[in-house]
Structure formats: C-alpha cells, structure tokens
Amino acid sequence: MTRCRLCGSATLTSVVDLGATPPCESFLAADRLDQPEPTYPLHLRVCTDCWLAQIPPLITPEETFSEYAYFSSFSTSWVEHAHTFVADAVQRVGLGPDAFVVEVASNDGYLLRHVVDRGIRCLGIEPSVNVGAAARDAGVPTLTEFLSPDTGSAVRAEHGPADLVVANNVYAHIPDVVGFTRGLRALVADDGWVSIEVQHLLTLIEENQYDTIYHEHFQYYTVASATRALASGGLALVDVELLPTHGGSIRLWARPAEVAGEPTRQVADVLDREKAAGLQELSGYTEFSARVAKVRRDLLRFLIEAAERGETVVGYGAPGKGNTLLNHCGIRPDLLPYTVDRNPYKHGRFTPGTRIPILPPEQIAVDRPDYVLVLPWNLRAELVEQLSFVHDWGGRLVFPIPELSIVEVKP
Incomplete structure (x- = not known):
C-alpha cells in the first residue's frame, strides 16, 4: 500500500503486522484439505494526514461476498439489536406508511424483516447470492448487487428516494470508500437520513480487539475519519451513538450536506475522547x-x-x-x-x-x-x-x- 484510499496521502505508518493469512470466511470443504490456500498480508497502517486506519485491498469484495458464510439471523442478540433499531428509527426519522427504507448489505433480512412487519416499503441491497436468497425466502425484497453510485441511482430511479438508508457493518468492507459513500448519497432523499454502524477504532485499540482486523475489513474508523469519509460523498455527520455491539461500535447519523445543520454535542464529546486517546497523532497507536x-x-x-x-x-x-x-x-x-x-x-x-x-x-x-x-x-x-x-x-x-x-x- 502506497497511498491512503480516502485522502490519497503517502504518509502511512504501521500499526500492527499480523503476518499473512487466508481470507477469514474461506471455510474449507473436506475435499479441499489437500489443496493449497492463498494467503495475503494482514498489515494495519494509519494515514497520518486523515487518520484513516486501513489495510491494503488485496482481495476484492466480489471474491468475499458473492457467496458468503455469515448469516446474521443466527445471532439472537443481533436480531434483537436490529428490532430495537427499527423501532427507534421509526420514531427518530418519522417513518410513516408512505416511507421507503433501503438497507445496504442487508444479509439475510435480519433487519428489514422488522420493517416489513410494520408495513413499511423497503428494499435490501445484498451482494451475496446465497444470503440474499434467504432474505427473499423470508419475504424481504432484495436486490443482488454491490452498491455503487450507478446502483444507487438505478434504485432511486426505479423505487424513488429513500427516507432512510441503513448500512450496518458494511462501511469497513468496501475498498472504494468514496464511491460507496456516493452510492449512499444517490439512494437517500435530499431531506433523508443515513444510518451507519461500524466498529469504533477507539475500542479496537483500547480493548486489544485485533482479531477484528481481517481482509474483508479494509478500513477502521474513528468518528473523525468517518466524518471525512462521509464528506467525500456529499454527506455530513449530524449525530453519533456509542454502541456495545462487536465489542464497541459507533452508529453514525448523517444527512445530505445541504440540510444537515450543526452536529450534536455527542459528536463533539466523542471527538474529544478520540483526541484524548491520541488517535489523531501517532502516540495512540505505538503500544x-x-x-x-x-x-x-x-x-x-x-x-x-x-x-x-x-x-x-x-x-x-x-x-x-x-x-x-x-x-x-x-x-x-x-x-x-x-x-x-x-x-x-x-x-x-x-x-x-x-x-x-x-x-x-x-x-x-x-x-x-x-x-x-x-x-x-x-x-x-x-x-x-x-x-x-x-x-x-x-x-x-x-x-x-x-x-x-x-x-x-x-x-
């Protein structure tokens, strides 16, 4: 890796080198045990200009997600987390009977099924053929596709703009963070909302959660670096929630920059915590x-x-x-x-x-x-x-x- 995928800077500094491993979801069938496995370096670096932590994009999302071994519905707590989120989002965003909700990387419909239950029109965009089929079997409309600006525009043209776009545990999974963010902006209504959940680099560092570094996670966010990433696609951060999921996550609430207004005090508080932990200078990464x-x-x-x-x-x-x-x-x-x-x-x-x-x-x-x-x-x-x-x-x-x-x- 020679340049930061967000800002283009060449000032990337090593955080931890985990050697070389196979892709973490490439589970082996018994008849493959005598065959070689490809391995790829797993080396986390941080950009000292925009402070986005990242690994090299050595595998493509197509290699990982066309058929995927992870089904969200097998985690009882994760399904309940999604149920609570939908109930809260209906109140926060004011989703009525005419609303439209899109979830990107919707997996097996674990979240959107709660939207369906409320009679709200929705669509999942899920690249994995096998888990997308499971979602459709569960009654969740699902498009098998990767999100790009073109995909976002096509969905908007066919279904209309989304009042709420949800992107849980996917913002780290895409190497083209700028293109993906522009895809989110293409989906969302000009006065709509985007909700993103992603692991918080602050807790990853503080709690030694290094096993969450793997090849399908291309970048690792603080609120500061996520704010810059959102801005690259025309979105502005307006609020943040600290969540216990995945050992410590952030839920980012963003809106089109033109209507976003000033961010909440909570955003400033988390930015202060990150700064105090040294995550906007090298001191926070050295140990x-x-x-x-x-x-x-x-x-x-x-x-x-x-x-x-x-x-x-x-x-x-x-x-x-x-x-x-x-x-x-x-x-x-x-x-x-x-x-x-x-x-x-x-x-x-x-x-x-x-x-x-x-x-x-x-x-x-x-x-x-x-x-x-x-x-x-x-x-x-x-x-x-x-x-x-x-x-x-x-x-x-x-x-x-x-x-x-x-x-x-x-x-």
Whole structure:
C-alpha cells in the first residue's frame, strides 16, 4: 500500500503486522484439505494526514461476498439489536406508511424483516447470492448487487428516494470508500437520513480487539475519519451513538450536506475522547502491537499448559474474527481439536489456514470438555447464558480478548 484510499496521502505508518493469512470466511470443504490456500498480508497502517486506519485491498469484495458464510439471523442478540433499531428509527426519522427504507448489505433480512412487519416499503441491497436468497425466502425484497453510485441511482430511479438508508457493518468492507459513500448519497432523499454502524477504532485499540482486523475489513474508523469519509460523498455527520455491539461500535447519523445543520454535542464529546486517546497523532497507536503480542502469548501458554495437564479444550463459534486469532496464534487441531457453530453452512467444513473442524454445537455436551474457548467474544453475555450447561460437568469458558479470562459459569 502506497497511498491512503480516502485522502490519497503517502504518509502511512504501521500499526500492527499480523503476518499473512487466508481470507477469514474461506471455510474449507473436506475435499479441499489437500489443496493449497492463498494467503495475503494482514498489515494495519494509519494515514497520518486523515487518520484513516486501513489495510491494503488485496482481495476484492466480489471474491468475499458473492457467496458468503455469515448469516446474521443466527445471532439472537443481533436480531434483537436490529428490532430495537427499527423501532427507534421509526420514531427518530418519522417513518410513516408512505416511507421507503433501503438497507445496504442487508444479509439475510435480519433487519428489514422488522420493517416489513410494520408495513413499511423497503428494499435490501445484498451482494451475496446465497444470503440474499434467504432474505427473499423470508419475504424481504432484495436486490443482488454491490452498491455503487450507478446502483444507487438505478434504485432511486426505479423505487424513488429513500427516507432512510441503513448500512450496518458494511462501511469497513468496501475498498472504494468514496464511491460507496456516493452510492449512499444517490439512494437517500435530499431531506433523508443515513444510518451507519461500524466498529469504533477507539475500542479496537483500547480493548486489544485485533482479531477484528481481517481482509474483508479494509478500513477502521474513528468518528473523525468517518466524518471525512462521509464528506467525500456529499454527506455530513449530524449525530453519533456509542454502541456495545462487536465489542464497541459507533452508529453514525448523517444527512445530505445541504440540510444537515450543526452536529450534536455527542459528536463533539466523542471527538474529544478520540483526541484524548491520541488517535489523531501517532502516540495512540505505538503500544498496540506489543499488547497484541501479549494476547497471543497468553492464549498459547494456556492451551499448551492445558494439553500438558491432559485437559481438553474445544472452541465455540467460527466467526471471521476467530480465524484471524487462530492464524496469528498458530493454533492447530493439536491444541484445539474442533470448534462448533450454530450455522449449518459451516458444519463439516474447516477453518481457513488452521484446518480446525467445525461441528454442530451439540458436540460439546457429548464430549464434556474441560474448557470451551469462545471465539465470538463480543457476544459474551449471550454466550455465557447459552453455554451455562457446561457447568454440569465442571467445564469453564475461556475468553481471549481483551485479555485471557477463564469464567466459571452458573447453571
């Protein structure tokens, strides 16, 4: 990478280098285990002009998202989060019976189904063929397409401008951030609203959440850098919410620049927090690499010592972030014989790079392991409850992020 994808600057500085890994969602079928896997450098840098943190665009969205292994509806807490958002957005934006809502990267309809239930006209724009088909099967109108300015203009011409455009957990997934933002502007009405949820770089740095760095996440936002990105497409930030999702996210409320007005006090408060954390100067980034190395050492030490004591450790979940962690730590089936996942799409497959088998969740109760390593640590409250049954045989849960934590669950 030689230039920043947002401002074009050549002043990019290393934050953390995680080596080279396969794309995190490229789960392997059994018949591919004897075939080579492509790996790509995973090196996070920050632009010291606009402070956008980013990795090189070494894979294309088409390679990742044409068929996708992640279905949002398998997370109970995420579906409830979407339900609450829709209820709040109806009030905030004033969505009536004649409103039109568009969600970009709408996945399997986990959010728009709540819009459909309210009788509000909506459309999902989802590039993945398989998850888009699941959304249509659930009664959510869905267009299989990547968002671009042309796509946005075509949807507007056919369906009319959107009163609300939602883009949850996608603003980091597109290398052409300027073109994508212009696509959002093409979709939204001239007096409409855009709501974007994306992981907050502030919590990523503060909480050692380095496993959320992977190839389909091309950039990592502060409110300051997101404001600049929105402006590149003619949108202006008017409000921000701090959310606990994905370990710490920001919900950005934006409007066309012509009608936006002054941002709320909350925007200024979060910008002050980011500045105090040193994220608009290099001081906020210099210690991150050393803290990442400690997470790796602590997890490996735990797994090796458990194996030497004859104790069993299995995994729970096969999220993209888990594959960054497993590959960076060099964890193989000798230390983690399998992981489980609620998504049937992943059953019988293997994690990319580390080749760890993925089994149905019921296997844990069959094998009664001493420890369960929870890879989607961001769902901690939900999973401590779901996995409470491991208490029956004295099993414990292990969370690797932000630091190694061993939890005794209660029945």
